Amino acid sequence: MDDAFGKGCHLHLIDGSAFIFRAYHALPPLTRKSDGLPVGAVAGFCNMLWRYVQTDDGHTAPTHAAVIFDHSSKTFRNDIYPAYKAQRPEPPEDLRPQFPLTRDATRAFNIACIETQGYEADDIIAAMACAARDAGGTATIISSDKDLMQLIGDGVDMLDPIKNKLIGRDEVFEKFGVFPDRVVDVQALAGDPVDNVPGAPGIGIKTAALLIQEYGDLETLLDRAAEIKQPKRRQTLIDHAEQIRISKRLVTLDCDTPLEVTLESLAVQRPDAERLVAFLSEMEFRTLTNRVAEVLGAEAPAIQAAPASDAPAAPEQPAIDASAYETVTDMAALEHWIAAIRETGHVAIDTETTGLDEMRADLVGLSLAVAPGRACYIPVGHVAGGDDLFGQSARVEGQLDLEQVLAALKPVLEDPGVLKIGQNMKYDWKMLARHGIEMTPLADTMLMSYALNAGTHNHGMDELAERYLGHKCIPIKELIGTGKSQLNFAQVAIDKAAPYAAEDADVTLRLWQHFAPMLPAQKVSTTYHTLERPMIPVLAQMEMAGIRIDPDVLRRMSNVFAQKMAQLEDEIHGLAGQSFNIGSPKQLGEILFDKMGLSGGKQGKTGAFSTSADVLEDLAAEGHDLPARVLDWRQIAKLKSTYTDALPTYVHPETGRVHTSYSITGAQTGRLSSTEPNLQNIPIRTEEGRRIRQAFIAPEGYRLVSLDYSQIELRILAHVADIPALKQAFREGIDIHAMTASQMFGVPVEGMDPMIRRQAKAINFGVIYGISGFGLSRNLRIPRAEAQAFIDTYFERFPEIRAYMDKTVADAKQDGYVTTLFGRRINTPGINQSGPAAGGARRAAINAPIQGAAADIIRRAMIRMPDAIADLPARMLLQVHDELVFEVRDDAAAQLIDTARIIMEAAAEPSVRLSVPLVVDAGQGANWAEAH
DNA sequence: ACGCTCACG
DNA sequence: GACGTACGTGAGCGTA
Structure with missing residues (x-):
C-alpha cells in the first residue's frame, strides 16, 4: 500500500466544476469534427489540467492530488433552505454531455476523480483539506471561488489557477474585510444572490465586515443587535436574525463530509502516456495530443476527421479462454480485484441469478472483468443440486457471504470515478438496487450496439460476441438444461458456473472496447450518451415502482x-x-x-x-x-x-x-417495448375493453395522472417535411384532420361532415406510415382507384410531403440508414432490395424518422423527469409511447401536472427548436380510466 | 416453434 | 404490368 499521509505531504484539491464552467465560457463552442459531439469545455479542461500538471513554478509541488466535482444539483443544503441555488439555470445542453467526459479526462491524466451524492464539491474539498491538515500535512485548493476562502488558515492555502496567484490570509482580508475564520459571518450577513443565500437585506460585504469587526463574531452581533446605532440597520438585524442564521449554515463548510477515499490513495502518479494520448486523440484535440505525446515521449496516433468505417486495428488480445478465470472464495482475493478495478478505472460486471425476473430472482453470483482475459466469478448463492425432504437445498460450502461481498463492492460500484460496464445493465442495476447499491456511472454494450446497429440485428450478448468477437459463448442450456427439468442457476455446480459467468464479463468488457471507439466514428455518441444510457436508471426505477392493480375488479x-x-x-x-x-x-x-x-x-x-x-x-x-x-x-x-x-x-x-419490464432496444425506431406483462397495449378503443383500465389504481391518498402528447407524430412530420399549411394549423391550434379535409375537398372546417374528416384522418396517418393506394383503400373500405385519387390530391395540396418521402428514401438508399431530428440512427438494410420486400423497407424508412423522433422526445422528457419532480410526492410509473403515467399524492396532482407538462412540452429543446408547438393533454383520477 | 389474431401507439 | 402492402410492438392460442 501507499505510505501514510502525514507530515511532509502536500495535497492539491482541484475544483473540477469551476474548471469546467470556466473552460466552457472561455472557449467558443467547439465540436468534435467526426461526429459533432460538443467538446469545447473538455478541451479547455484538458488544457488547464495539462498546464497544471506541467507547471512547476516554485509553489510547493503536490505529493497528492485530486479533482473534485459537484455531483448533482440537489444537496443537503436544499433541506435547510429549499431555495438554495434554486434559480440557478440548468447547465447548457451542449455542456451536459461534457460532464462525464471531463471525468474521463481527469482519469486519463491519472488524477483521482472525486464526487459524492448530496454534497457539493466545496464540502468535499473542505473535508479533505481538514483531513490533510489533521494528518499533519498541508493542502492547496486550486480554485478562485470565494466560498472556499473560509478554509484558508494554517496548513491550507488557495491558488487561483488563472492568475496563478496564491490566496492567503491577507488576500482574504482584502476581499472580505475579515480574516478567513470570520468569512462565513460576513457571507451570512451579506448573502449571495448568485446562490440564493438570503443574508440580511440591505447589508453588503462592506457593512457586514464593519459589523463583524466591531462585535467580533456573528452570534455576538445578533445578541447585541439592539445596541446598533443606525435604526434601520438595527431593525434589519433583529427582524432577519433567523434568516441570517440559516444563511450562515448555507455558506459554512465543515469537515464532516464523509470521504469515500483515503488521502493515501491520492498519491500523485505520472500520467500513463499511452492512455492520456489515446484519450486526447479520441477527443480529436490535435494540438494538445501532439504536445502531450511529445513531452511524455509517446507516439501520437493520427487523428482522422472521418475515420474509415472499417474497424480500427484492434490491439492484440488474449483469446477468450473459459478455463483461465478465477473463482473468488475469500475476501483477500476480492480485495485484490477491487484494487484492480480502482487501478483501471472501469469494470465489466455481470450478475447471475435464479431467474429472469429481476424483481423476484435472487443473486447467485457476480462476475467481474477488468481487462480482456482478466475476469473472475464470485459465487455467493449456489446450492446443492438435490432438495432435501422439505424442499430446501443446502448452500454449497466455500462461498463468500453475499452481504459481505456487496458491502465490499459497494464503494467502487457507486464511485463516480469508476465506470461500470454491463450488457443489458438495467437488469444488473435492478438486481443490485434491491440490495441498496445504485451503480453509477454506467456503460452498456447492448445500448452501444443499439445506437450503432438498430435495424441491422439484435443486441443480445451471444449474438454480439459472435458477430464482433468471433466467439461463441457457452450456451446457458449447457448448464441448466431445457424444458421441464431445467435447473435454476443456483443449482449449477460452481466449477461449471464460473467459466460461463466470468466469460460473460470478459466478453462484455471486450465488446465495450470494441464499441467505444465506434460510437464517435459512426456519429452516434450523442445518441448513446443522451438518449440510451440515461434511460437505464430511469426505467429501472419505474419498473421497480410498479403500478397497483385491483384484482377483484378484474376477477x-x-x-x-x-x-x-x-x-x-x-x-x-x-x-x-x-x-x-x-x-x-x-x-x-x-x-x-x-x-x-x-x-x-x-x-x-x-x-x-x-x-x-x-x-x-x-x-x-x-x-x-x-x-x-x-x-x-x-x-x-x-x-x-x-x-x-x-x-x-x-x-x-x-x-x-x-412490475412490467421495458426493453430499450426492443423496437428499431427508438420506441420502448414492454413485456411481462405488456402494459403498453391495455385496451382503450372499445368501451368494454376500456373498463380494464379501471383496475389500474392508485393507493389510498394517491391519484394516477396521465399526460400525453397530442398528435406528436403529425407535428414532427409538419416540422421535418416543412409543410407550411400543417405548421400553421398546429400553431393556430385548429383541428388538424378537419383542416386536411378542408384543403383536400374544398369544404369549410365549420360544420364538417364527420365522414369526410374520418377519411382525412386516415390519410394523415397513412402518410406517416408510407401510404399506398391499396392500404388506404382497405383501411377506408373504398375502391382502390378512389383511395389513389385521395392520395394524389393530398400530394398536390401538400407537395412538401412527397419531397420529404423521396428525400428520405434516397438518403436511406445512399447511406443505408435514416436519422431522426436528434441524430438517432436507424439502419435500413433491404432498402436496395428488389421485389415485394422493397416496398416494406421503403415504408419503414419513411416512418422511422418520424416515429423515432417522437420516441426521442419522450425519452428526453423521461430522463429529465426524476429531477424535475424530485420535490413532489410523485413517481413516474409507465410510458406508453406518447403518454406518461404517474402516481401522486392527492394534494400534489395539480402541481405535478404543471411540472410534468412543462418538461414534456419543452423536451425537444434546446437540441431542436421545433417550428410547431408540442401540446400535452393531462388527466387525473383514482384509476387509469379516469386519468386518461 | 410458428402462424394467426388482436390489443396498443 | 405484377408483385404485395399501411408503421412499430407483445401475448395467447391452436397447430404442427
Whole structure:
C-alpha cells in the first residue's frame, strides 16, 4: 500500500466544476469534427489540467492530488433552505454531455476523480483539506471561488489557477474585510444572490465586515443587535436574525463530509502516456495530443476527421479462454480485484441469478472483468443440486457471504470515478438496487450496439460476441438444461458456473472496447450518451415502482366475460349446426367457407382461410350472423385471456403491484417495448375493453395522472417535411384532420361532415406510415382507384410531403440508414432490395424518422423527469409511447401536472427548436380510466 | 416453434 | 404490368 499521509505531504484539491464552467465560457463552442459531439469545455479542461500538471513554478509541488466535482444539483443544503441555488439555470445542453467526459479526462491524466451524492464539491474539498491538515500535512485548493476562502488558515492555502496567484490570509482580508475564520459571518450577513443565500437585506460585504469587526463574531452581533446605532440597520438585524442564521449554515463548510477515499490513495502518479494520448486523440484535440505525446515521449496516433468505417486495428488480445478465470472464495482475493478495478478505472460486471425476473430472482453470483482475459466469478448463492425432504437445498460450502461481498463492492460500484460496464445493465442495476447499491456511472454494450446497429440485428450478448468477437459463448442450456427439468442457476455446480459467468464479463468488457471507439466514428455518441444510457436508471426505477392493480375488479369482469362467452358459444354452435372450437381459425374457416359456402379467399403459406376481423366484418356486413357473433366472442375472449385473467398473475407477492419490464432496444425506431406483462397495449378503443383500465389504481391518498402528447407524430412530420399549411394549423391550434379535409375537398372546417374528416384522418396517418393506394383503400373500405385519387390530391395540396418521402428514401438508399431530428440512427438494410420486400423497407424508412423522433422526445422528457419532480410526492410509473403515467399524492396532482407538462412540452429543446408547438393533454383520477 | 389474431401507439 | 402492402410492438392460442 501507499505510505501514510502525514507530515511532509502536500495535497492539491482541484475544483473540477469551476474548471469546467470556466473552460466552457472561455472557449467558443467547439465540436468534435467526426461526429459533432460538443467538446469545447473538455478541451479547455484538458488544457488547464495539462498546464497544471506541467507547471512547476516554485509553489510547493503536490505529493497528492485530486479533482473534485459537484455531483448533482440537489444537496443537503436544499433541506435547510429549499431555495438554495434554486434559480440557478440548468447547465447548457451542449455542456451536459461534457460532464462525464471531463471525468474521463481527469482519469486519463491519472488524477483521482472525486464526487459524492448530496454534497457539493466545496464540502468535499473542505473535508479533505481538514483531513490533510489533521494528518499533519498541508493542502492547496486550486480554485478562485470565494466560498472556499473560509478554509484558508494554517496548513491550507488557495491558488487561483488563472492568475496563478496564491490566496492567503491577507488576500482574504482584502476581499472580505475579515480574516478567513470570520468569512462565513460576513457571507451570512451579506448573502449571495448568485446562490440564493438570503443574508440580511440591505447589508453588503462592506457593512457586514464593519459589523463583524466591531462585535467580533456573528452570534455576538445578533445578541447585541439592539445596541446598533443606525435604526434601520438595527431593525434589519433583529427582524432577519433567523434568516441570517440559516444563511450562515448555507455558506459554512465543515469537515464532516464523509470521504469515500483515503488521502493515501491520492498519491500523485505520472500520467500513463499511452492512455492520456489515446484519450486526447479520441477527443480529436490535435494540438494538445501532439504536445502531450511529445513531452511524455509517446507516439501520437493520427487523428482522422472521418475515420474509415472499417474497424480500427484492434490491439492484440488474449483469446477468450473459459478455463483461465478465477473463482473468488475469500475476501483477500476480492480485495485484490477491487484494487484492480480502482487501478483501471472501469469494470465489466455481470450478475447471475435464479431467474429472469429481476424483481423476484435472487443473486447467485457476480462476475467481474477488468481487462480482456482478466475476469473472475464470485459465487455467493449456489446450492446443492438435490432438495432435501422439505424442499430446501443446502448452500454449497466455500462461498463468500453475499452481504459481505456487496458491502465490499459497494464503494467502487457507486464511485463516480469508476465506470461500470454491463450488457443489458438495467437488469444488473435492478438486481443490485434491491440490495441498496445504485451503480453509477454506467456503460452498456447492448445500448452501444443499439445506437450503432438498430435495424441491422439484435443486441443480445451471444449474438454480439459472435458477430464482433468471433466467439461463441457457452450456451446457458449447457448448464441448466431445457424444458421441464431445467435447473435454476443456483443449482449449477460452481466449477461449471464460473467459466460461463466470468466469460460473460470478459466478453462484455471486450465488446465495450470494441464499441467505444465506434460510437464517435459512426456519429452516434450523442445518441448513446443522451438518449440510451440515461434511460437505464430511469426505467429501472419505474419498473421497480410498479403500478397497483385491483384484482377483484378484474376477477368480476372475468366472470362476466365467461358467462357472455358461454352464451355466444351456444349461439354460434347453433348457427353453425355443429359444435366446434371457435378459437381455432382453422376450424372456423372450414365452417365458414366449406360448410356454409361463404365467399372468402385462401391465405398465406399454410393455405388456410383467413378469418381475420377484416374478413369477418365484411361477412357480417353482408348480413351473416355467425361471423358477427364470432367477432363478439373473439373480442371478449381476448379481453379475458390476455387481460382480466393474466394481469392478476403478475402481481408481485411482496409489493402487491405489477412490475412490467421495458426493453430499450426492443423496437428499431427508438420506441420502448414492454413485456411481462405488456402494459403498453391495455385496451382503450372499445368501451368494454376500456373498463380494464379501471383496475389500474392508485393507493389510498394517491391519484394516477396521465399526460400525453397530442398528435406528436403529425407535428414532427409538419416540422421535418416543412409543410407550411400543417405548421400553421398546429400553431393556430385548429383541428388538424378537419383542416386536411378542408384543403383536400374544398369544404369549410365549420360544420364538417364527420365522414369526410374520418377519411382525412386516415390519410394523415397513412402518410406517416408510407401510404399506398391499396392500404388506404382497405383501411377506408373504398375502391382502390378512389383511395389513389385521395392520395394524389393530398400530394398536390401538400407537395412538401412527397419531397420529404423521396428525400428520405434516397438518403436511406445512399447511406443505408435514416436519422431522426436528434441524430438517432436507424439502419435500413433491404432498402436496395428488389421485389415485394422493397416496398416494406421503403415504408419503414419513411416512418422511422418520424416515429423515432417522437420516441426521442419522450425519452428526453423521461430522463429529465426524476429531477424535475424530485420535490413532489410523485413517481413516474409507465410510458406508453406518447403518454406518461404517474402516481401522486392527492394534494400534489395539480402541481405535478404543471411540472410534468412543462418538461414534456419543452423536451425537444434546446437540441431542436421545433417550428410547431408540442401540446400535452393531462388527466387525473383514482384509476387509469379516469386519468386518461 | 410458428402462424394467426388482436390489443396498443 | 405484377408483385404485395399501411408503421412499430407483445401475448395467447391452436397447430404442427
